[in-house]
């Protein structure tokens with residue numbers, strides 16, 4: 054028998070051989086909570102070697118039960134060329150150990166673009182993820198940067214990068230499974246450097262030491278090794294030579310993604326089809342842009358979204374909320390947005406407010422608007438179903454229109470959330486979107502909110518399944534259940550067998566947050582006729598088109614401060630750049646020092662909100678000592694000064710699929726030392742943020758990739774050979790450095806120019822009215838590109854802009870005079886090679902042009 058032979062091989066007394074093989078063992082018994090025995094393993098025709106490193110099989114250890122190299126799988130029986138690639142036919146003639154194998158598969162290989170390969174299986178009529186992806190072109194890309202080869206039997210697929218020969222995918226390393234409720238495909242990885250695969254709490258760089266990441270949207274305070282709120286089956290992987298590729302599995306079913314040290318990865322999904330894309334980059338930023346070409350680029354945020362947001366659960370009254378706003382004003386601390394958590398609602402009911410304790414809410418919102426501030430409140434999907442008939446329109450009308458999720462008997466499914474027993478809107482039904490819009494619209498007439506925070510949309514349920522539990526069937530108890538927290542699909546959500554318009558909940562659970570965000574976004578467009586502001590807890594690929602995200606219910610502790618950076622970076626590569634953690638932490642009480650450090654880091658979250666839980670100590674900036682308050686105010690002001698730059702970065706995310714908060718490795722892909730960095734990050738290409746992440750520190754060690762850097766605050770230069778540098782970091786300072794060769798616009802409009810060794814620099818500014826929909830698409834914007842071509846002159850074109858000051862960093866010799874458009878300008882030159890001067894020059898209106906020639910003259 055095959056497995057006996059394999060056993061002999063694996064038991065060869067060559068320890069090196071065994072070591073290598075261990076990392077290449079692919080788990081034949083991934084079921085959780087099972088201690089696999091030899092008999093159980095042999096029943097699956099697999100090899101059994103008990104290993105002391107692993108306590109149980111599955112989850113996170115060396116598998117005891119694993120496939121032999123010749124384990125039966127599909128056979129490729131034909132492959133032919135088509136206009137756009139190839140079609141093949143796969144047949145299986147030996148059953149697997151999961152029910153309902155699909156014996157015949159069609160394989161479609163689509164050479165969609167030079168840097169995008171798409172492989173799918175269109176044969177069987179099965180559930181497919183309902184998100185828009187690009188239409189398959191009619192003809193194949195003319196110059197693909199990849200090759201695709203096949204292994205006939207057992208079937209395998211090999212994708213290589215043409216230029217280097219690097220193997221990006223090799224699926225012949227383990228058998229392909231394709232049963233009704235169990236799809237499994239493994240691939241080798243070209244390196245251990247792999248990123249993405251959200252939403253999990255981990256380092257930015259995933260660990261490949263037997264690390265299984267489970268995906269199933271779930272309400273749980275973030276912790277390691279569990280499935281969290283969102284689902285993102287996308288990874289970015291580094292190759293050698295700084296090249297990178299990406300992989301997107303377009304599947305929304307519950308799944309495990311198992312990483313192992315070979316390095317290799319296994320997709321294990323319990324439904325849908327095999328439909329995936331490979332993005333060839335070749336640099337990491339291009340990989341992300343290519344991924345976002347498929348799922349959709351993020352929306353351009355409304356300008357005030359960039360501001361400082363304040364929120365907490367437990368303000369208890371609108372007057373209390375109002376006082377917070379007034380105190381912020383009194384201390385002159387910038388605040389653009391005030392939020393409320395569920396306490397504003399009457400008995401936690403959506404689309405109501407408590408007319409006793411929140412009686413002044415409409416006035417508060419008017420007052421915010423008068424001060425050019427904005428208001429955002431929470432909404433949960435659960436709609437109370439137990440009020441007297443005729444007293445709660447959202448439920449009565451929803452029931453009438455049949456827009457709620459039904460149980461498998463066809464009755465409205467009853468769950469439990471904050472208001473008690475609830476029904477859940479079925480956002481896969483377009484009628485639900487209309488009903489949701491009408492609810493939002495009539496609430497907006499009472500409380501003219503500016504944005505919506507959608508929470509609890511995994512959807513979260515205080516029952517497992519429903520009030521009446523769930524039936525026993527193959528959807529609730531699939532043959533294989535991924536490593537979901539709680540052990541079953543229904544844990545803390547609705548039954549998998551519940552019925553929704555387009556499919557069973559089993560298939561579309563992970564899309565609940567996306568579909569609710571879509572409904573909310575389109576409702577807000579109609580109500581406000583401005584760019585919608587939506588923040589969602591649960592997310593799925595393409596979410597960035599509709600909403601931002603916050604990192605969930607993190608705690609007020611130093612560790613959570615640090616892990617917010619990997620969370621933020623991961624969501625940036627997943628196309629949801631409007632992201633941040635709750636500043637100062639949500640659960641638990643913060644300390645003053647932690648809150649100051651968190652406000653400093655939070656000033657560099659693309660989405661910057663301080664949010665606190667109920668019954669914890671206050672943590673608004675106004676709640677602390679004068680010294681702490683001032684430190685927080687300073688860094689919030691620093692954020693505000695950088696808005697022109699931040700807004701421009703969001704523009705590039707919207708138009709070109711760039712990241713806003715950027716991992717260092719994206720800018721330095723040839724420097725392997727950057728691959729694991731997640732205690733520092735960049736804004737865009739050039740602004741390096743090095744926060745303090747530990748208690749009691751007045752210095753911080755940061756890595757500086759090779760090159761010339763400038764201290765953003767002083768202009769002092771620093772030359773790094775690619776080394777770690779000790780930086781002073783007193784409690785009132787966050788370290789910020791500007792990479793050579795950049796021009797950063799700050800407000801009021803000042804240009805900060807950091808010259809390269811050769812005296813070059815460039816930068817840009819995107820500017821519009823900050824709120825009109827589709828300004829870029831409608832040509833209602835100014836885009837200004839700044840370049841310094843030589844140290845001696847700077848040339849800019851501008852519109853609707855007044856440039857007031859300019860600073861150049863790295864001017865080696867003091868010029869004799871400075872002229873701006875032939876007018877002499879008074880300037881200040883400092884010993885640290887910084888020159889600073891005022892100019893006032895501007896134009897009004899879009900499409901007008903301002904030309905600015907700056908001449909630094911002297912003996913250089």
Ligand SMILES: *[C@@H]1O[C@H](CO)[C@@H](O)[C@H](O)[C@H]1NC(C)=O
Pocket residue numbers: 211220223225226
């Ligand atoms: C793909 O994997 C198989 C099985 O491990 C191996 O024999 C083969 O050499 C690999 N192919 C390539 C191109 O790496």
Ligand SMILES: *[C@@H]1O[C@H](CO)[C@@H](O)[C@H](O)[C@H]1NC(C)=O
Pocket residue numbers: 369400407409410
């Ligand atoms: C309003 O506030 C009071 C005092 O905090 C509290 O006792 C009461 O329960 C609140 N009312 C509602 C409806 O929440």
Ligand SMILES: *[C@@H]1O[C@H](CO)[C@@H](O)[C@H](O)[C@H]1NC(C)=O
Pocket residue numbers: 454455456457458459463464465479552553554555
């Ligand atoms: C749920 O039940 C209602 C009432 O019978 C019906 O109108 C609606 O179409 C059902 N929805 C689904 C998705 O089955």
Ligand SMILES: *[C@@H]1O[C@H](CO)[C@@H](O)[C@H](O)[C@H]1NC(C)=O
Pocket residue numbers: 869870872877910911912
């Ligand atoms: C600036 O200095 C240069 C020489 O360094 C000189 O030629 C030029 O006339 C000066 N311009 C003005 C406006 O003083």
Ligand SMILES: CC(=O)N[C@H]1CO[C@H](CO)[C@@H](O)[C@@H]1O
Pocket residue numbers: 252253254255275276281282603604605606607608612613614615616617618619620621634635
């Ligand atoms: C601050 C913090 O701990 N952030 C973590 C919160 O949880 C998310 C997952 O939702 C992680 O990605 C963050 O790193």
